[in-house]
Amino acid sequence: MGRPIRRGGDAGARRGPRPVRPPPPDLSKPQERIEFEVHPADDGLRLDRFLRVRMPWRSRSSLQGLIRGGRVLRRGKPARPGESVRRGDRVTILVPQPPGPPPDPGAIPLRILWEDDALVAVDKQAGLVVHPVAKHRLDTLVNALHRRYRRLDDPAADRVPRLVHRLDRDTSGVMVVTLRPEVRATLAAQFWKRTVKKEYYALVDGAVPADEFEIPLPIGPDPDARVTLKRRAGEGGPLRSSTRVRVIERFPGATAVVAEPLTGRTHQIRVHLAAIGHPILCDALYGDGAPVLDREGRPVLARQALHAWRLQFAHPLTGAAVALEAPIPGDLLRAAEVLRRR
Numbered sequence: 001m002g003r004p005i006r007r008g009g010d011a012g013a014r015r016g017p018r019p020v021r022p023p024p025p026d027l028s029k030p031q032e033r034i035e036f037e038v039h040p041a042d043d044g045l046r047l048d049r050f051l052r053v054r055m056p057w058r059s060r061s062s063l064q065g066l067i068r069g070g071r072v073l074r075r076g077k078p079a080r081p082g083e084s085v086r087r088g089d090r091v092t093i094l095v096p097q098p099p100g101p102p103p104d105p106g107a108i109p110l111r112i113l114w115e116d117d118a119l120v121a122v123d124k125q126a127g128l129v130v131h132p133v134a135k136h137r138l139d140t141l142v143n144a145l146h147r148r149y150r151r152l153d154d155p156a157a158d159r160v161p162r163l164v165h166r167l168d169r170d171t172s173g174v175m176v177v178t179l180r181p182e183v184r185a186t187l188a189a190q191f192w193k194r195t196v197k198k199e200y201y202a203l204v205d206g207a208v209p210a211d212e213f214e215i216p217l218p219i220g221p222d223p224d225a226r227v228t229l230k231r232r233a234g235e236g237g238p239l240r241s242s243t244r245v246r247v248i249e250r251f252p253g254a255t256a257v258v259a260e261p262l263t264g265r266t267h268q269i270r271v272h273l274a275a276i277g278h279p280i281l282c283d284a285l286y287g288d289g290a291p292v293l294d295r296e297g298r299p300v301l302a303r304q305a306l307h308a309w310r311l312q313f314a315h316p317l318t319g320a321a322v323a324l325e326a327p328i329p330g331d332l333l334r335a336a337e338v339l340r341r342r
Contacts, residue, residue, distance in 0.1 A: 024160050027132060028105045028147035031095050038089040047074065050085045051093070066093060098137075105143035113324050118183045118317050119176055120145070120161065123326035126172040126303045131163060145177060164188045168267070173200070173308025173326045178316075186316035191264065197312040200259045200269055201328055203305035203335060204278040205287060208247050208255040215243045215272040219265045230285060231267050233275035241265045243272045251339035254281065258309070269306065281305040281335070292335040301335035 025031060036054050045053075051063045051072070063072075070078045073092040074085065085091060108128070114121035122141070129136040132143065145161035152158060159179040164187050167175055178184040190196050218237030222230045233241070242262040249256040255278065259269045270286045273279055279287030283304040291299040311324045 023152060023155070023158060026146055026150040026152050027143050028138075028150060030097060030102050030138060032097070034093040034095060036091045038085045038087055038091065040087050042085060043087040044084050047072065047079055047083055047085055047091070048081075050091065066096075071096065102137075103139040103143075105138055105140075105147040108139065108141070108144035110144055110148065111326075113174065113326060114176070114322065118180050119178055119187075119315070120149075121174060121176045121311070121324050124167055124172055124175050124308075126170050126329065126331070129169050130166050130175070141175070149179060165191055165264075167308055168304070168306075170303040171306045171308060172329050172332075174311040174324050175308070176311060176313070176324070183316045187313065190313050190316075194262065194264070195313070197310070198261055198308065199310040200261075201307045201309040201332065202257050202259055202269065202273065203281045203292075203301075203332065203339070204255050204257055204273050205281055206253065206255065206278045207250060208245070208257060208278055210247070212244075212246045214262075215245060215276060217241060217272060217275055219268060219271055227285065229266060231265065231271045233271045239263075239265055241268055241272070243269055245273075249336070249340075251336070252342040254339045256336060270304070292338055294338050295341075300338050301331050303331070305332055305335060307332055 034055075036050075038050065042050055042053075047067060048060055048063050052058070052060050055063065064081065066072050067079055067081050071094040072079045073094070074083070074089055076090075076092070079091075109125070111123035111125070112120065113123055122145075124130070124141055129140040130142065132138070132140050137143075142161060142163070149159040149161055160181070161177045161179060162181070162184045163177060164184060165175065167173065176187070178187055215233075217233035219231050219233050219239050219241040220237035222232040225232075240263065244260040244262060246258045246260075247255055248258055257273075259273070261268050265271070267286070270280055270283055274283070274286035281287070281304070282289060282291055282301055283306075292301040292305075294300050307326070307328055309326060309328065313322055314320070315322050
């Protein structure tokens with residue numbers, strides 16, 4: 001939360017020039033330090049709660065362990081358990097390094113669908129984590145993009161890849177990433193206003209009866225789940241949600257569909273299809289997770305059968321329409337062929 005802007009007079013001159021912020025870290029290299037500035041809205045928060053908000057992928061107990069181990073500094077000095085942060089504090093985490101050589105982000109293949117000075121769009125492969133989290137620090141899509149675009153030794157050429165949307169680890173398909181800060185805000189606004197059109201290809205369990213329909217079920221957290229991110233649909237969900245579904249092929253006991261999310265909720269397509277009794281095949285969180293097997297009993301698909309197929313938006317600099325398509329990957333095509341021959 002920023003400070004309010006004062007109107008009139010020479011207030012800007014009295015405050016002086018803004019300090020020059022250092023460039024974001026190059027995430028293609030191991031991070032040894034992570035720094036956060038305490039904003040006015042966080043004044044008085046317990047240190048562990050402050051860090052939990054800034055690093056939601058880490059558990060509170062692990063953050064408390066870092067504090068007790070002297071790896072969290074407040075104003076340059078080791079912080080004490082239970083203390084609070086104050087506005088203007090700088091909190092530093094000395095990141096413990098795992099044993100062994102770090103992964104090489106340059107070894108992660110990038111399937112480029114679109115690239116210019118403002119944007120890059122990739123066809124993300126299934127199994128690839130999008131951004132660094134506790135167990136994945138250098139083997140994510142963001143790490144690979146930093147290896148491709150970061151140039152800390154040449155500020156004029158340095159470009160910082162920034163996410164505007166995400167895909168689950170086991171969902172493949174189109175992702176667009178901005179390379180200029182002013183572009184990110186413009187493109188993010190299109191996602192926020194729902195003017196970006198997204199189509200997903202999915203293989204679902206059971207025979208879907210209607211050819212085309214809409215699922216208008218609200219979505220909220222699942223209070224009975226052991227997984228924090230799990231959601232459920234139905235009455236009482238706090239977030240209005242809607243997904244349009246179109247059948248493109250029917251198999252014995254399964255259906256291929258195109259799902260178009262009209263809202264942008266966590267796990268929306270997976271939750272909605274499961275709620276109407278047609279969970280996505282191989283989805284362990286919202287279905288039974290059983291793999292698709294060929295006639296010899298060999299698995300041909302073991303990850304959720306969901307692919308971000310098409311993405312359409314207006315280019316944030318030119319306004320021209322950009323239509324991207326990621327080919328349906330081989331594992332989904334093989335699974336569809338097995339289902340077709342049942």
